Amino acid sequence: GAVVSQHPSRVICKSGTSVKIECRSLDFQATTMFWYRQFPKQSLMLMATSNEGSKATYEQGVEKDKFLINHASLTLSTLTVTSAHPEDSSFYICSARVPNGLGGGYTFGSGTRLTVV
Amino acid sequence: QKEVEQNSGPLSVPEGAIASLNCTYSDRGSQSFFWYRQYSGKSPELIMSIYSNGDKEDGRFTAQLNKASQYVSLLIRDSQPSDSATYLCAVNRGGNQFYFGTGTSLTVIP
DSSP states (O other): OOOEEEEOSEEEEOTTOOEEEEEEESSSOOSEEEEEEEOTTSOOEEEEEEETTSOOEEOTTOOTTTEEEEEEETTEEEEEEOSOOGGGOEEEEEEEEOOGGGTOSEEEOOOEEEEEO | OOSEEEOOOOEEEETTSOEEEEEEESOTTOOEEEEEEEOTTSOOEEEEEEOSSEEEEETTEEEEEETTTTEEEEEESSOOGGGOEEEEEEEEOSTTOEEEOOOEEEEEEO
8 A cells, every 4th residue: 555654753852953854655656745743632733735846835823934844756755843842842744645546545654753852 | 613523532432332433524515534543642544535425334434424414424333442542534625625623532441
């Protein structure tokens, strides 16, 4: 089946530093990827839609200068949390639409647990 | 009004019973509907997708869709302790607009 590989799975960083999270589609091309954030006991909240070769589309309330998204190839999207603060600590998950030939629907990366200290 | 609403639970059922999870959505134009299971600290995994009115069965899982009532449900027959998780309802309005409910926590008691 279609797999999205997400790294790192866990990261602890100091306040004020930047963290990069990568998502790769392993056996299909993903022209669009989605980045979600999930706080404890809450649902997934869409942060932005990443489009290969063009600018990402951010949801209302998400700071595009703080959460930098790059989708430079058909298989790789990255999310960089810049100048991270403790309130950015969360579970970040990427997702991609699966081609119908591989089952359709959406598949998720394994998630990244970010802790900012 | 939220795009997708679910009862947060927790829902507890004894092992072997039927667990019934419900979800309502606000946009009548919604086209496709999904149920995901999420274990604590893990990312969601797809259980079922449903696109047309009626029932869709896959093993112990049955998804039910009623577009007139804007209602989608998931039934889990012969519930097992390993089914204990949070179940997320997701709705796609077409294109890439994809909305999740807050999830229902299910506990299956041995």
